[in-house]
Amino acid sequence: MIDIPDALIATQSAYNGEAGRAFVAALPGLAAECLERWGLRRDGAAMYGVCALVLPVVREADGRRAVLKLQSVDAETAGEPVALRLWGAAGAGAVRLLAHDPETGSMLLERLDGHRALAGEQDADRAVRVIAGLLAELTAVRPGAVAGATGAGAGAGAGLRGLGEAAARMLAAAPDVVAGLVDEEERALVRDCAAAVREVAGEPGDRLLHWDLHFGNVLAREDGTGWVAIDPKPLVGDPGFELLPALVNRFEAGAVGKRFDAMTGVLGLDRGRAAAWTLGRVLQNACWSAEGGARRLAPEQAEIARVLLGRG
Numbered sequence: 001m002i003d004i005p006d007a008l009i010a011t012q013s014a015y016n017g018e019a020g021r022a023f024v025a026a027l028p029g030l031a032a033e034c035l036e037r038w039g040l041r042r043d044g045a046a047m048y049g050v051c052a053l054v055l056p057v058v059r060e061a062d063g064r065r066a067v068l069k070l071q072s073v074d075a076e077t078a079g080e081p082v083a084l085r086l087w088g089a090a091g092a093g094a095v096r097l098l099a100h101d102p103e104t105g106s107m108l109l110e111r112l113d114g115h116r117a118l119a120g121e122q123d124a125d126r127a128v129r130v131i132a133g134l135l136a137e138l139t140a141v142r143p144g145a146v147a148g149a150t151g152a153g154a155g156a157g158a159g160l161r162g163l164g165e166a167a168a169r170m171l172a173a174a175p176d177v178v179a180g181l182v183d184e185e186e187r188a189l190v191r192d193c194a195a196a197v198r199e200v201a202g203e204p205g206d207r208l209l210h211w212d213l214h215f216g217n218v219l220a221r222e223d224g225t226g227w228v229a230i231d232p233k234p235l236v237g238d239p240g241f242e243l244l245p246a247l248v249n250r251f252e253a254g255a256v257g258k259r260f261d262a263m264t265g266v267l268g269l270d271r272g273r274a275a276a277w278t279l280g281r282v283l284q285n286a287c288w289s290a291e292g293g294a295r296r297l298a299p300e301q302a303e304i305a306r307v308l309l310g311r312g
Contacts, residue, residue, distance in 0.1 A: 001028065002027065002028045002031050002032075002046065002053075002055070003046065004024055004027055004028070004046075004053065005046065005048045005053075007048065008024065008048040008049075008050075008053060009021075009024050011050045011051070012024050012051070015050070015051075016072075019072070020072075023072045027053055027070060030070055030104060030106065031053070031055060031068065031070060034068055034070070034101070034104075034106050034108075035057070035068070037101075038059070038068075038099055038108055039059060039060040039061050040057040040058065040059055040060065040066070040068060040108070041057060041058050041060060042055060042056070042057060043056045043057050043058045043065065044056035047067075047114070049231065051071050051072070051076070051077070052069050052070060052071035052077075053069075053070045053071075054067050054068070054069050054070075055067065055068040055070070056111065057108075059098075059108075064098075065111040065222070066098055066108050066109060066110060066111050067108075067109050067110075067111055067112075068106065068107075068108055068109075069106065069107045069108075069109055070104075070105075070106050071105050071106075072105060073104070073105035075161070076233055077105055078105075078159050079159050079160045079161065079232075079233075079234035079235075080107070080231075080232055080233075080234060081097055081100040081102075081107055082143075082159045082160055082234065083160065083208055083210075083232050083234035084096070084097035084107075084109075084232070085097055086141050086143055086208055087137075087138060087141060087208070090137075090140070090141050092137040092138050092140065092141060093133075093134045093137045093138065093226065093227065093228045093229060094138060094210075094228055094229045094230075094232065095109050095110055095112060095219075095228050095229065095230045096109065096110040097109060098110060110221075111222055112219040112220065112221055112222060112228065112230070113219060113220040113221065113222050114219065116219060116220035117215070117216055117218065117219050117220075118130055118131070118215045118216070118218035118219070118227060119215040119216045119218075119249075121215070124249075124250045124252070124255070125255075125258075125259075125262070127215055127246075127249070127250075128246050128259045128262055128263065129262060129266070130218065130227050131213055131215070131218065131245075131246040131263070132246070132262060132263040132265075132266035132267060133266060134213065134218065134227060134228070134229050135210070135213060135239060135242050135243075135263070135266075135267055136266055136267050136268075138208060138209070138210055138213075138229060139207040139208065139209060139239040139242065139267065140207070141207065141208040142206050142207060142208070143160055143206075143208050143236055144206055144236075160208070160234050160235065160236050161234070161235050161236070162204060162235070162236050162237060163204040163205060163209070163235055163236065163237025163238060163241055164201065164204035164237070166235065166237075166284065167197055167201045167204060167280060168201070169287075170194075170197065170280065170283050170284045170287050171194055171197060171198065171201065173287045173290075174190060174191070174193075174194040174283060174287070176290070177190055177283075177286050177287055177290045178190050178191055180290050180295055181295055181296065181297070182295045182296065183296060183297075186296060186297045186302055189282075189297065189302060189305045189306065189309070190283060190286055190297070192279070192305070192309055193279040193280065193282050193283040193286070193305055194283055196275070196276040196279040196280065196309075197276060197277075197279065197280040197283060199276055200238070200273055200276045200277060200280075203238070204237045204238060205236070205237040205238030205239070205240075205241075206236060206237075207236070207237065207238065207239050208234060208236060209234065209235040209236065209237050209239065209241060209242055210229055210232040210233070210234070210242060211232065211233040211234065211235045211241070211242070212231065212232065212233045212245065213229055213232075213242060213245055213246070214245035214246070214248070214249050215245075215246075215249045215250070217229060217230050217231050217232075218230070237277075238273065238274075238277050239267055239269060239274075240264075240269055240273055240274035240275070240276065240277030240278060241277040241278070241280060241281055243260065243263050243264070243274060243277075243278050243281075244278050244281040244282065244285075244304070246259060246263060247259055247260060247278070247304050248300050248301070248304070251300040251303075253300075253303050253307075256303065256304055256307040256308075257307055260274075260275075260278070260307075260308070275308045278304070278308055279305060279308055279309070282297075282301050282304060282305045285298070285301055286301070
């Protein structure tokens with residue numbers, strides 16, 4: 001029997017309603033099916049996130065330690081196995097995909113060291129450099145080149161979303177976001193974020209992005225061979241769109257410029273374009289917050305926008 005964590009039940013119910021409750025109810029049966037299909041046995045307590053149940057397992061055939069990740073298939077999760085395969089083929093720093101069931105979205109992944117997350121690194125500058133190094137590997141992959149597709153939307157046919165479409169949505173929503181904010185300076189920041197995105201939206205990029213590479217989504221390999229990224233929300237676009245999480249993590253207003261310069265240097269990015277896409281990420285977060293009823297920008301997001309717009 002598998003005990004479903006109360007927190008996972010609560011988040012699935014809150015975010016996905018009846019569909020979330022149905023997903024949770026099906027988890028014990030799905031886990032049993034995957035354990036049998038892939039010849040696995042349980043090997044520790046269940047772990048969970050907002051949308052997934054993760055079971056430590058051992059593969060009976062060869063004794064390999066792994067984890068079984070169970071999650072529903074939706075726009076957020078559909079591209080994850082696609083991206084992991086592409087990164088795996090390129091030898092990039094992402095968790096290795098061992099098996100995948102397209103119908104249920106279940107994945108068998110390499111076991112990492114859950115006690116060594118980058119979030120535990122005391123030196124924030126070092127953590128930012130680790131993020132930058134991983135992003136350099138991950139964003140070196142062009143899905144269109146691998147899949148034989150072409151153009152800015154390459155990758156969409158392989159189940160990956162595109163930054164161009166995301167940019168169009170945030171630009172369409174920007175006027176309503178501005179109208180809903182109660183602070184005039186923040187309204188000006190959002191207008192200028194939107195203006196920056198318009199400057200670069202015609203060239204959204206063709207690289208494979210993680211889209212959520214914060215300190216907590218980086219774990220060490222069990223054999224100590226380095227840090228790897230987990231839990232991507234894949235997107236095809238410009239690597240400049242990847243930088244914001246490492247600016248927000250363990251936020252320091254005085255370190256924004258230094259961190260930004262360190263990451264753009266490691267990735268070899270044009271600073272102006274990277275700033276525009278980072279401002280796009282601020283705009284996107286403002287859109288999401290406005291949908292939840294927020295009428296102010298998150299303070300750290302507003303400060304990052306000020307710095308990148310030359311007002312910090």
